[in-house]
Amino acid sequence: MSDLYPSLTRAGLTQNYLHTNSTTHEFLFGALAELVDNARDAAATKINVYSVANPDLRGGYMLNFLDDGEGMDPTDVANIVQFGKSFKRDAGDHMIGQYGNGLKSGSMRIGNDFILFSKQGRQLTCLMLSRTFHDHENIDSIIVPTPVWDCDTRKPIMQNGGIERYEMEINLIMKYSPFRSEHEVLKQFDNIKDQTGTLVVIYNLKLLDSGEPELNVTTDPTDIRMAEMDPDDDSNWPERVSFKSYAAILYLDPRMKVYVQGKKIRTKRLACTLYKPKMYKFSSTRFKKRSEEEVSKAEREYRIAEEKAREAESSSRDLERKMSLKAK
Numbered sequence: 001m002s003d004l005y006p007s008l009t010r011a012g013l014t015q016n017y018l019h020t021n022s023t024t025h026e027f028l029f030g031a032l033a034e035l036v037d038n039a040r041d042a043a044a045t046k047i048n049v050y051s052v053a054n055p056d057l058r059g060g061y062m063l064n065f066l067d068d069g070e071g072m073d074p075t076d077v078a079n080i081v082q083f084g085k086s087f088k089r090d091a092g093d094h095m096i097g098q099y100g101n102g103l104k105s106g107s108m109r110i111g112n113d114f115i116l117f118s119k120q121g122r123q124l125t126c127l128m129l130s131r132t133f134h135d136h137e138n139i140d141s142i143i144v145p146t147p148v149w150d151c152d153t154r155k156p157i158m159q160n161g162g163i164e165r166y167e168m169e170i171n172l173i174m175k176y177s178p179f180r181s182e183h184e185v186l187k188q189f190d191n192i193k194d195q196t197g198t199l200v201v202i203y204n205l206k207l208l209d210s211g212e213p214e215l216n217v218t219t220d221p222t223d224i225r226m227a228e229m230d231p232d233d234d235s236n237w238p239e240r241v242s243f244k245s246y247a248a249i250l251y252l253d254p255r256m257k258v259y260v261q262g263k264k265i266r267t268k269r270l271a272c273t274l275y276k277p278k279m280y281k282f283s284s285t286r287f288k289k290r291s292e293e294e295v296s297k298a299e300r301e302y303r304i305a306e307e308k309a310r311e312a313e314s315s316s317r318d319l320e321r322k323m324s325l326k327a328k
Contacts, residue, residue, distance in 0.1 A: 004139055005168060007161035011081035011142035013104070015134060018142070021101070022108035028214055028226065029239075029246045034106030035065045035200055036247065040256050042069025042198065048259040049224065049243070051217040054178055059205030059213035062178055063110060063224075064191075071120035071196035074148050074159075077127050080104075080116075081144050103200070104129075110215075112204040115177045117188045120196050123157065124149040124189050126173070132204055133176040145169035154186055178203050215243075222263050 025031040032049065039047040044067035051061045072080070080103055107114040113130040127146045134142065147169045148157040156166045170182055178201070179185045191199050205213045208227060216227040224243040229236050238245035244260045247267070254267035 004137065005143050005172075007165045008143050008169060009078055009081075009146050011129070011144050013081060013142045015131070015140065015142065018104065018108050018131060021105045024105055025109040027240075028109065029243055031106040031109035032063075032224075032243060033247075033250060034102035036250065036258065038102055039065065039067035039069050039198070040251070042067065042071070044069035044197070044256055046257040046259065048262060049247075050259070050261045051224065054203070057178060057203050057205075059111070059203075059207060061205070061213070061217060062201050062203040063205065063215070065200040065202075066191055066197070067199075068192075068194040068197045071192075071198055072118040072125060073120045073123055074125045074146065076120075077116065077118055077125045078144075078146060081127070081129060081142065107200065107202050109206070111202040111206060113176070114200055114202045115173065115179075116198065116200050117192065118198040119151065119189060119192045122151040124151055124154075124186075126185065126188075128173050128177055130176045133172065136176075145172045147173070149186065149189075177201075217261070222261050224260060 022031075025034075036047055036049065047065060047067040050064050050066070052064060053061045103114075103116075107129075108131070113128070113132050115128045115130075116126065118125050125146065125148050127144055129142070129144050133139075145168075146159075147166055148159065149155060150157055156163075159165060161168075170185065173185055174180055174182070177185070179188065188199060188201070205215070208214055210228070212227055214227055216225045217223075219225055220242075222244075226241050229241050239249065240246070244263075244265050247258045247260060248265050249268050250258075251267070258265050258267060
């Protein structure tokens with residue numbers, strides 16, 4: 001049904017791509033780190049990763065990433081849902097990301113949908129990428145509503161398609177996002193307190209087989225923890241259980257303040273965490289098998305060498321005996 005919503009922006013992606021791309025993150029905190037990396041690459045001085053309860057959403061809450069970075073204009077926002085488009089490629093070696101893939105892979109690993117709000121210059125730009133929307137309306141191509149407003153007047157800035165396009169976009173956002181009115185949508189920009197910045201809201205979170213969200217935000221209100229992991233288990237070291245602990249050692253040079261659930265974490269220079277190394281037991285079936293094969297091979301070679309030595313010794317003794325008899 002690619003003929004629906006013909007005036008709206010289409011991403012250069014497919015549903016299969018979004019799903020396959022999200023599976024590259026086996027470790028869930030790595031998906032969260034993709035969005036933290038984006039803020040750092042946007043020259044943000046701080047980012048807050050926090051949850052907001054919403055019982056109407058799958059998982060019972062939405063996960064927000066709010067930074068004070070450079071923000072994006074409507075063209076930049078449109079480019080983030082195109083394959084391989086990124087201003088970072090020409091921005092120098094200090095950038096973590098280069099291919100504009102982190103937001104898509106990270107957000108789609110955490111949940112089914114995200115909505116982005118960005119402020120730059122005198123423009124407020126919103127973008128919604130919702131797999132729930134596409135599944136519900138059976139749409140193959142990826143359609144992304146991207147309304148734009150004037151920062152001062154909060155009046156919509158008309159794009160190709162005019163008022164009809166704007167009304168279509170805002171209606172889709174109100175239907176498939178957590179925000180049920182135009183006022184609620186615009187209110188999200190108020191979270192961006194600085195002149196520029198970006199807010200990413202991920203919702204309809206991925207769930208465990210138990211039906212609970214993969215990330216636990218209730219046990220410790222000051223942290224985001226991995227669900228169904230026992231922190232008392234020695235094999236579950238803190239960085240794999242607590243996002244606060246993980247984010248504290250995320251960067252070799254932590255030049256950005258990171259807040260989790262509104263609380264500033266104490267970031268560490270990675271090299272400084274190595275003065276008290278820990279030893280972890282590592283076992284690998286493949287490694288064990290290869291080791292056993294190497295031992296078996298060495299034993300065979302030893303037996304062959306031993307047999308050759310015996311044969312050489314026997315031949316030597318026989319030669320000595322013959323020489324002795326000849327001498328007589």
